[in-house]
Amino acid sequence: MASISIPLPLRERAKTGLLGWLATVDHKKIGIMYMVMAFSFFLIAGLLGLVIRLQLAAPNMQIVDAHTYNQLFTMHGTVMIFLFTIPMLVGGFGNYLLPLMIGARDVAFPRLNAFSFWITLGAGLVMFGGFLLGARSDASWTAYVPYSNKTYSPTIGMDIWLLGLILLGIGSTLGAVNFLVTLYTMRAPGMTAWRIPMFGWAMATTAVMILLATPVLTAALIMLVADRNFNTQFFSANQAQLWQHMFWFYSHPAVYIMILPAMGIVSEIIPVFARKPLFGLRAVVISTALIGLLGFTTWVHHMFVSGVDPVLERFFMFTTMVIAVPTGVKVFNWLATLWGGSLNLKTPLLMCIGFLATFVVGGLSGVMMASIPIDQYVHNSYWVVAHFHYVLFGGSVFGIFAGLYYWVPKITGRMFDDKLGKLHFLLMLIGFNVTFFPMHHLGLLGMPRRIATYAAGRGWETGNLIATIGAFLLAFSVLIFILNVLKLRNGQPAGDDPWEGNTLEWSTASPPPEYNFREIPVVESERPLFDARWRTSHLP
Amino acid sequence: MLPPVTRDAQLINELYNVVLALAILTFLVVEGLLIYSIVRFRRRRADEMPEQVHGNRTLELVWTVVPAIVVAVIFALSVDTLGRMTARGTLSNPVAHVHAINDQEARRRVERAQPVDMVIEVIGRQWIWQYKYPGGDGVITNEELVVPANKNIRLDMTAADVIHAWWMPELGPMIYVNPGQMSYVWFNVPPGEYIGQCNVYCGVAHANMISRVKALPQAEFDEWYAKQAAATSTATRPGDPEAGKQLFMNSSCVACHYIEGTKAQGRVAPRELTRFATYPTIAQLDGFENNAENLARWLRDPQSVKPGTAMPNLNLKAQEIADLVAYLQTLK
Numbered sequence: 036m037a038s039i040s041i042p043l044p045l046r047e048r049a050k051t052g053l054l055g056w057l058a059t060v061d062h063k064k065i066g067i068m069y070m071v072m073a074f075s076f077f078l079i080a081g082l083l084g085l086v087i088r089l090q091l092a093a094p095n096m097q098i099v100d101a102h103t104y105n106q107l108f109t110m111h112g113t114v115m116i117f118l119f120t121i122p123m124l125v126g127g128f129g130n131y132l133l134p135l136m137i138g139a140r141d142v143a144f145p146r147l148n149a150f151s152f153w154i155t156l157g158a159g160l161v162m163f164g165g166f167l168l169g170a171r172s173d174a175s176w177t178a179y180v181p182y183s184n185k186t187y188s189p190t191i192g193m194d195i196w197l198l199g200l201i202l203l204g205i206g207s208t209l210g211a212v213n214f215l216v217t218l219y220t221m222r223a224p225g226m227t228a229w230r231i232p233m234f235g236w237a238m239a240t241t242a243v244m245i246l247l248a249t250p251v252l253t254a255a256l257i258m259l260v261a262d263r264n265f266n267t268q269f270f271s272a273n274q275a276q277l278w279q280h281m282f283w284f285y286s287h288p289a290v291y292i293m294i295l296p297a298m299g300i301v302s303e304i305i306p307v308f309a310r311k312p313l314f315g316l317r318a319v320v321i322s323t324a325l326i327g328l329l330g331f332t333t334w335v336h337h338m339f340v341s342g343v344d345p346v347l348e349r350f351f352m353f354t355t356m357v358i359a360v361p362t363g364v365k366v367f368n369w370l371a372t373l374w375g376g377s378l379n380l381k382t383p384l385l386m387c388i389g390f391l392a393t394f395v396v397g398g399l400s401g402v403m404m405a406s407i408p409i410d411q412y413v414h415n416s417y418w419v420v421a422h423f424h425y426v427l428f429g430g431s432v433f434g435i436f437a438g439l440y441y442w443v444p445k446i447t448g449r450m451f452d453d454k455l456g457k458l459h460f461l462l463m464l465i466g467f468n469v470t471f472f473p474m475h476h477l478g479l480l481g482m483p484r485r486i487a488t489y490a491a492g493r494g495w496e497t498g499n500l501i502a503t504i505g506a507f508l509l510a511f512s513v514l515i516f517i518l519n520v521l522k523l524r525n526g527q528p529a530g531d532d533p534w535e536g537n538t539l540e541w542s543t544a545s546p547p548p549e550y551n552f553r554e555i556p557v558v559e560s561e562r563p564l565f566d567a568r569w570r571t572s573h574l575p
Numbered sequence: 576m577l578p579p580v581t582r583d584a585q586l587i588n589e590l591y592n593v594v595l596a597l598a599i600l601t602f603l604v605v606e607g608l609l610i611y612s613i614v615r616f617r618r619r620r621a622d623e624m625p626e627q628v629h630g631n632r633t634l635e636l637v638w639t640v641v642p643a644i645v646v647a648v649i650f651a652l653s654v655d656t657l658g659r660m661t662a663r664g665t666l667s668n669p670v671a672h673v674h675a676i677n678d679q680e681a682r683r684r685v686e687r688a689q690p691v692d693m694v695i696e697v698i699g700r701q702w703i704w705q706y707k708y709p710g711g712d713g714v715i716t717n718e719e720l721v722v723p724a725n726k727n728i729r730l731d732m733t734a735a736d737v738i739h740a741w742w743m744p745e746l747g748p749m750i751y752v753n754p755g756q757m758s759y760v761w762f763n764v765p766p767g768e769y770i771g772q773c774n775v776y777c778g779v780a781h782a783n784m785i786s787r788v789k790a791l792p793q794a795e796f797d798e799w800y801a802k803q804a805a806a807t808s809t810a811t812r813p814g815d816p817e818a819g820k821q822l823f824m825n826s827s828c829v830a831c832h833y834i835e836g837t838k839a840q841g842r843v844a845p846r847e848l849t850r851f852a853t854y855p856t857i858a859q860l861d862g863f864e865n866n867a868e869n870l871a872r873w874l875r876d877p878q879s880v881k882p883g884t885a886m887p888n889l890n891l892k893a894q895e896i897a898d899l900v901a902y903l904q905t906l907k
Contacts (some may be wrong), residue, residue, distance in 0.1 A: 097840075101779050101780060101781075101782060173779070174776075179775070179776070182737040182738065182778065186736075187778065275756065309616075311627060312627060312629050314629070314630055314631075315629075315631075316630070340748070340750050342750065342758060345657075349657075352654075353650055356646045363639075364638060364639055364642075366605060370605065370609060370612065371628075371631075373609070373616065374612050375625055375628065376612075377625045378618055380613070380618070388609065391605070395605045402646065406649060406653040408586065408587045408591075409653075411749050412744065412748070412749065415740065415775065479577070481577055483742065483773070483774040484776075486781060486782035487781070487782045
C-alpha cells in the first residue's frame with residue numbers, strides 16, 4: 036500500500052499511569068474511556084431493568100413501592116439512552132475509529148475532545164450521583180409537562196435530571212463538531228467521498244443530526260428549568276403540546292443517532308466476514324443521509340393521540356412511513372452483501388446477523404405504528420415497549436456488541452474467546468426475544484407502559500412472567516461477555532489484522548501507537564487493505 | 576387485540592390485521608433470505624474468494640420500489656380507515672383540531688360530527704376519572720361510567736391537573752385528556768362491562784387509575800340513574816359501616832390511602848387510616864376535631880377545609896358520605 040511520509044509531531048513523552056488517562060488528549064484513550072463509562076452505565080441501567088421486570092413478574096408485587104418503581108423506569112430509560120447508547124456509539128466507537136479509519140493521527144480538536152468526554156462523565160455523575168443520594172426524578176425519560184413542572188414534581192430530583200441532560204447536550208454537540216471537522220479536513224490522501232468507510236458516513240450523518248437536534252432539546256430543558264425555578268410560563272397549562280413538540284424534535288432524531296452508528300458498524304463488519312464489497316455502497320450512503328434528513332420530519336408521530344391538527348397528523352404519518360424505504364434499502368443491501376459471499380461465522384458476524392434478524396421486527400412494527408388508527412390502539416402500551424426495544428436493543432445493542440467483538444482485538448491487541456462469544460450471542464438472542472416479544476401481546480391485551488403493578492385477571496400474568504424469565508437470561512448472557520473481557524488478558528495475540536479487514540485501522544499495530552500511523556497511507560479504493568492483500572497474493 | 580365492540584374499534588382491528596399480514600410477509604422474506612444465506616454461503620475453505628459483486632442497479636431498484644408501493648398501500652388504507660371512523664376528525668370535519676382552537680366554531684364541529692343521545696362530562700385527575708351526567712340532578716360518579724346500551728354516547732373530557740389518556744381498548748381510539756383543553760370520544764356499545772386505564776404516566780398511583788364502563792339496557796339505566804339522583808341530594812338511611820367499607824375498598828380511595836390488612840395499600844396520603852378514629856384531628860389540621868360532622872364536611876369538599884390538600888373533591892353523594900363516615904369511625 037502506498038503511503039506518504041509526514042514527520043511525526045514533536046510531543047512530550049506520553050504520560051503513563053493514571054495521569055496518562057486523566058490528562059490524555061489521544062482520541063483512542065478518550066474513546067476507551069467513553070466505552071468503559073458507557074458500558075458501566077449499561078450494567079447499572081440493566082440492573083434497574085431487572086428490578087422492573089421482577090416487580091412485574093406477577094400481579095400485585097411489592098418488590099419496590101410505586102414511587103420507587105417510577106424513579107427506576109425513569110432512570111432506566113434516561114441512562115440507557117443518554118449515558119450508554121449515545122456515548123458508546125458516538126463517543127466510544129466514533130472517537131476510537133474515525134481517525135484510524137480515515138488515516139488521521141487524531142481528531143481535529145483533541146483538547147475539545149477531552150473536554151467533551153469529561154463533561155459527559157460529569158453529567159453522568161451529576162445525574163446518577165443525584166439518583167444515589169435520593170434526588171430522583173420520577174417523571175419518566177419524556178418528562179411531559181405539566182407533570183414535570185414544580186406543582187407536580189416539586190423535588191430537586193427533577194432539576195438534577197434536567198441539569199444532567201443540559202450538560203450531556205453540551206458534550207454531545209462539541210463531539211459532533213469535532214467529528215465533522217475531522218472527517219472533512221483530515222482524511223488521508225486519496226480518500227475521496229466514495230472511499231470514506233461506511234462507518235464514517237454513518238458518523239457524519241449522526242453528527243449533523245446531533246448538531247441540528249440537540250439545541251432544541253437544550254432550549255426546552257432550559258425553559259423548563261426556568262419555569263420550575265424562576266416562575267416563567269413557557270409551558271403553561273394550556274399548552275400541553277409545546278413541550279412534546281420540542282422534546283420529540285430532539286428525541287425522535289435521537290433514535291437515529293442511536294441506530295445509524297450501529298448500522299455503520301454492521302456495514303463495516305458484514306463485507307469483511309463475507310469477503311465481498313458492501314453491496315450498493317452508494318445506495319447505502321444515500322439511504323443513510325436520507326434517514327438522517329427524514330428523521331427530522333417524523334416527530335409528531337409520537338403525538339398522534341395528543342390532540343394535534345389532523346392534517347398535520349396525516350403529513351407525519353406519511354413521512355414516518357416513507358422512512359421505511361431507505362431503511363429497507365439498507366437491510367436488503369446487507370442481505371445482498373451476505374448473498375453469494377464466503378461467510379466467516381465468527382462472533383462479530385453473528386452479532387450482525389442478530390442485528391438484522393431483530394432490527395427488522397422493530398422496523399416493521401414501526402411502520403405499523405405509524406398508521407394513525409393502529410397507533411390509537413397501541414400508543415403507550417407494552418406493544419410500544421416491545422417495538423423500541425427491538426430497535427434499540429435488537430438494533431443498537433447487537434450492533435454495539437458486534438463492534439466490540441470486531442474492534443476490541445484492535446484496541447487491546449488480544450483476541451476474544453470465540454466459543455464464549457458464540458455462547459454469549461446465542462443466549463442474548465434467545466433472552467432478548469423471550470423478554471421483549473411477549474410484550475407485543477401484552478400491549479394488545481391493554482397493558483399500558485409505566486405502570487408499577489397490575490391487578491390479576493386481565494390476562495397479563497403469563498406474558499409478564501415469560502418476559503421476566505427472558506430478562507434474567509439476557510442478563511446472564513451479558514455476564515458471559517464480561518467473563519470474556521476478563522479472559523482477554525490471556526487471549527491470543529491479535530496481530531495487526533486478525534479478520535482480514537478492509538479499512539485503514541487494520542494496517543497499523545494492535546493496539547495502535549499513539550500517533551496511529553508512522554506513514555500516512557494513500558487510499559486508492561473503498562477497501563484499501565483488501566486491495567493491498569489481493570495485490571500481494573496475486574501479483575508476481 | 577381485545578375483541579372490538581364498537582364500529583371504530585372494529586375498523587382499527589381490521590386495519591391492524593391487514594397491515595400485520597403485510598409485515599409478516601416482509602418478515603418472512605427477510606428472515607428467509609438471512610437464514611438461507613447463513614446456511615448456503617458459510618465459508619467452507621479458508622482461501623475461497625467469492626465473486627466481487629459491487630451492486631446491481633435493477634435489483635436495487637426493485638427493493639426500493641416494492642417497499643415504497645407497500646408503504647403507499649398502508650398509507651392509503653390508514654387514511655381510508657380514518658375517514659370512516661366516527662370518533663376522530665376527518666379532513667372535512669377535523670374534530671381533533673378542537674384541541675388546538677377550543678372555540679365556538681370548534682364546538683359546533685363537535686356537535687355536527689356525530690348525533691348523540693347523551694353527553695357526559697369527564698374529568699381526569701390524579702388518579703381517578705369523574706363522570707358528570709347531564710340534567711340538573713347533579714349526578715356525578717367516580718368509579719364507573721354507567722351508560723345506556725346501544726345509544727350514541729359522547730364524552731367531553733378534560734383534565735384537572737396533568738395529562739391523562741382515555742384508553743378503553745374494546746371501545747375504540749385512545750385519546751389524551753389534557754388540562755385546559757377538550758378531548759372527545761364517541762361510542763355505542765351493547766350491554767356489558769368494559770375496563771381500561773389511564774395511558775399517560777401521571778404520577779405515583781398511575782397504575783391504579785382504572786376506567787370502567789358499564790352499559791345497561793335503557794330501563795335498567797333509568798332505574799340506576801333515578802337512584803343516583805335521589806341519593807345525591809339526601810341520605811335515605813343512616814350511615815352503614817359495611818356499605819362504607821364496600822365503597823372505600825372498591826373506589827379510588829385505595830389508590831392513596833393505607834389501611835392495614837385491607838386492599839387499601841396506597842401510600843400517597845401522609846397518615847395511614849388503620850387507626851383513623853383514634854386521631855384527634857382530621858387531615859392533621861389544628862382545631863379540626865375528628866367528629867362525624869367535620870368528617871362529613873371534609874369528605875364533601877376537602878379543598879374548602881384545607882386548601883391545597885392532595886385529597887380531591889370526589890363529589891360524593893349524601894348517602895355515600897354517611898356510609899363512609901360510619902365506616903371510618905370504626906377504624907380504631
